[in-house]
Amino acid sequence: xxxxxxxxTAILLHWLMAVLLVCLFGVGFYMQGxxxxxxxxxxxxxHKWAGVSVFLLVWLRLAWRFGHRPPAxxxxxxxxxxxxxHAGHAxxxxxxxxxxxxxxxxxxxxxxxxxxxxxxxxxxxIAPDRALGESLQRLHGLLNYxxxxxxxxxxxxxxxxxxxxxxxxxxxxxxxxxxS
Numbered sequence: 001x002x003x004x005x006x007x008x009t010a011i012l013l014h015w016l017m018a019v020l021l022v023c024l025f026g027v028g029f030y031m032q033g034x035x036x037x038x039x040x041x042x043x044x045x046x047h048k049w050a051g052v053s054v055f056l057l058v059w060l061r062l063a064w065r066f067g068h069r070p071p072a073x074x075x076x077x078x079x080x081x082x083x084x085x086h087a088g089h090a091x092x093x094x095x096x097x098x099x100x101x102x103x104x105x106x107x108x109x110x111x112x113x114x115x116x117x118x119x120x121x122x123x124x125x126i127a128p129d130r131a132l133g134e135s136l137q138r139l140h141g142l143l144n145y146x147x148x149x150x151x152x153x154x155x156x157x158x159x160x161x162x163x164x165x166x167x168x169x170x171x172x173x174x175x176x177x178x179x180s
Contacts, residue, residue: 021147
């Protein structure tokens with residue numbers, strides 16, 4: 001019998017990361033407009049802690065995924081649509097690794113060490129370099145906007161499957177079961 005739902009662990013990791021990513025994007029957008037203050041520095045620290053957490057969770061999620069095969073896509077999906085779905089998921093994973101890494105590199109280049117939860121100093125990945133730090137900041141922002149676009153496509157595809165195709169692609173990732 002083939003698996004029709006994701007595992008509870010996969011579902012938990014999916015939704016935990018979804019919430020973290022939405023919060024990170026919102027906080028990242030908000031904190032850019034703040035004037036330098038202790039509050040802004042605290043918000044930046046929280047943003048970095050959450051970013052490191054996403055970086056760690058994506059590796060956990062990938063390890064889980066490699067050990068637990070996801071449910072098969074619906075039989076009626078064409079090869080091109082299946083290829084697009086796989087490419088979209090690969091891009092999501094790539095961005096969930098690249099974005100925190102670009103933030104860590106940016107902090108290193110700007111000479112600001114990342115201290116996870118205020119207690120665990122992470123090593124700087126590169127030597128301080130102001131120009132490189134500014135370039136990495138632009139890259140970090142662009143990657144985030146790309147992630148937002150890919151996530152919107154992901155959500156749109158899930159809703160299309162549920163509302164138009166009436167298959168179980170969306171419901172098999174929900175923590176509760178609803179009929180398609």
